[in-house]
Amino acid sequence: MRFEQLNPFTVAVYYLCVLGIIMFSMNPLLLCIALLTSVLSAVIGGTADKKAHLFSLAVFLIAAVLNPLFVHKGMTPLFFLNDNPITLEATVYGLCAAGMLTAALYRLRDLSKVMTSDRVLYLFGRFSPQIALLLSMAIRYTALLRVRWRKISDSQRALGLFDDGNLIDAVRGRARVLSILITWTLENGIVTAESMESRGYGTGRRTSYAVYRVHKYDAVLMIVCILLTALSAVGIYFSKAEFYPVLSMNLLNPWGIAGAAAFTVLSVLPLIINGKEAIRWRWLLSKI
Amino acid sequence: MRVIENPRLRAILRYGIPFVLIPALVALSAIVFEGQRYLIISLGIAVLALLLFMTGFEKRNIGARRMVITAIMTALAVFGRFIPLFKPITAICVMTAIYLGAEAGFFCGSLSVLISNIWFGQGPWTPFQMLGFGLIGLIAGYLSRVLLKSNLLLLLYGVIAGVAYSFLMDVWTVLWYAGGFDWKLYTAALLSALPFTALYAVSNVVFLLILRKPVGNKLNRIKIKYGV
Numbered sequence: 001m002r003f004e005q006l007n008p009f010t011v012a013v014y015y016l017c018v019l020g021i022i023m024f025s026m027n028p029l030l031l032c033i034a035l036l037t038s039v040l041s042a043v044i045g046g047t048a049d050k051k052a053h054l055f056s057l058a059v060f061l062i063a064a065v066l067n068p069l070f071v072h073k074g075m076t077p078l079f080f081l082n083d084n085p086i087t088l089e090a091t092v093y094g095l096c097a098a099g100m101l102t103a104a105l106y107r108l109r110d111l112s113k114v115m116t117s118d119r120v121l122y123l124f125g126r127f128s129p130q131i132a133l134l135l136s137m138a139i140r141y142t143a144l145l146r147v148r149w150r151k152i153s154d155s156q157r158a159l160g161l162f163d164d165g166n167l168i169d170a171v172r173g174r175a176r177v178l179s180i181l182i183t184w185t186l187e188n189g190i191v192t193a194e195s196m197e198s199r200g201y202g203t204g205r206r207t208s209y210a211v212y213r214v215h216k217y218d219a220v221l222m223i224v225c226i227l228l229t230a231l232s233a234v235g236i237y238f239s240k241a242e243f244y245p246v247l248s249m250n251l252l253n254p255w256g257i258a259g260a261a262a263f264t265v266l267s268v269l270p271l272i273i274n275g276k277e278a279i280r281w282r283w284l285l286s287k288i
Numbered sequence: 289m290r291v292i293e294n295p296r297l298r299a300i301l302r303y304g305i306p307f308v309l310i311p312a313l314v315a316l317s318a319i320v321f322e323g324q325r326y327l328i329i330s331l332g333i334a335v336l337a338l339l340l341f342m343t344g345f346e347k348r349n350i351g352a353r354r355m356v357i358t359a360i361m362t363a364l365a366v367f368g369r370f371i372p373l374f375k376p377i378t379a380i381c382v383m384t385a386i387y388l389g390a391e392a393g394f395f396c397g398s399l400s401v402l403i404s405n406i407w408f409g410q411g412p413w414t415p416f417q418m419l420g421f422g423l424i425g426l427i428a429g430y431l432s433r434v435l436l437k438s439n440l441l442l443l444l445y446g447v448i449a450g451v452a453y454s455f456l457m458d459v460w461t462v463l464w465y466a467g468g469f470d471w472k473l474y475t476a477a478l479l480s481a482l483p484f485t486a487l488y489a490v491s492n493v494v495f496l497l498i499l500r501k502p503v504g505n506k507l508n509r510i511k512i513k514y515g516v
Contacts, residue, residue: 070473134359138403141363179502186510189360193352201352
């Protein structure tokens with residue numbers, strides 16, 4: 001099974017673990033690994049296009065420059081800018097914060113590609129069926145509103161009721177389209193509500209359209225994720241990474257290295273799973 | 289609107305969150321992290337606060353009609369977030385709140401953020417945005433009698449909501465970036481966000497002005513005609 005096809009709970013646990021460590025560790029070694037692996041998985045998974053990569057690069061550069069410009073803590077001045085010291089410590093901290101931001105942004109982009117709306121609904125439905133229903137209806141209406149907006153504005157334009165060339169006319173025309181859209185959708189919503197009530201809404205438990213079972217594979221993966229995260233957290237705990245007033249790091253002790261190794265495995269877990277599937281597919285093909 | 293159906297779980301959350309969980313989180317941050325990990329703590333508190341508000345809504349089971357109309361208004365707010373620069377999301381939440389009640393306002397605000405972030409990007413900022421817009425709706429619902437009467441106060445509410453939202457989100461920006469609160473960075477963030485703050489406030493006022501009459505009339509009509 002490919003990583004994207006796993007139970008939404010497993011996927012959510014995985015991203016919670018990875019993002020948790022990325023955002024809360026502030027450990028330079030782990031952040032380097034995080035940045036490299038998240039770029040790697042975005043490139044291999046094809047979740048980021050050229051524009052997205054450029055945006056991430058811009059975020060990295062801005063975030064890295066901002067900290068030394070505004071924070072002047074630290075004992076080692078590199079140079080002075082307008083009589084304010086630019087310190088080595090603040091620069092290193094800025095680089096780490098920038099790495100954290102960029103890695104987190106890459107991971108979040110992956111997450112929103114994997115977590116489609118029906119999966120979000122599945123997760124919320126467990127917590128509260130009311131919210132799940134409200135969410136699913138709102139998502140449906142968002143798509144419906146777009147379709148209806150097109151329909152109304154096309155027909156108004158075809159009737160010659162507003163002219164796109166004239167700014168005032170165009171704005172007034174849009175306002176009329178919006179007004180029609182709201183009236184139509186609200187009236188139509190009442191019909192939906194009536195239909196729901198006559199079919200027995202609120203009389204029993206709501207069932208969900210998509211059925212995701214928790215397979216043994218899911219359970220094993222969840223346990224692996226949590227164990228790897230715990231090992232990384234132990235590694236973070238035992239390695240010292242202090243930035244102010246003087247950089248004092250102790251990253252390469254045995255626990256720190258074990259934690260970094262665990263985090264590396266955790267970071268590339270989706271790549272391992274998908275790679276295994278790709279190899280198996282090739283192998284089965286060649287057997288035929 | 290009853291969100292969590294199990295009465296025991298609801299009671300536990302309702303009294304446990306403000307009196308046990310939030311103090312425990314704050315104490316944890318003071319003792320274990322020595323006040324270092326503001327981000328985890330603030331994220332935890334935002335999620336807990338969202339849960340707390342949801343457990344508060346338990347008076348009646350919401351009718352299908354009110355639910356569908358709230359969903360439509362939420363969809364309109366999401367739809368409006370695709371407009372470049374000027375965002376009518378606050379105006380729509382406020383309108384929903386003053387005509388359909390505080391719970392509807394809360395859900396319109398928080399869920400429209402959750403849904404639109406599927407396109408705009410989910411992240412640790414989502415709970416904060418949800419809380420921000422949810423509170424804008426909730427408070428407007430509680431002030432509905434005043435806001436319905438006076439046009440000027442409604443517009444003033446729009447301005448205050450825009451500025452307050454920006455201030456809240458900048459606290460979060462600084463916490464995430466610097467790991468702790470820093471007044472200098474906060475001021476820098478506020479200053480750099482100034483054009484956006486002004487844009488929020490202006491678009492709130494503009495959209496409240498435009499939408500107040502027509503949308504208000506439509507919602508009122510639906511309320512009277514179908515007895516929502």
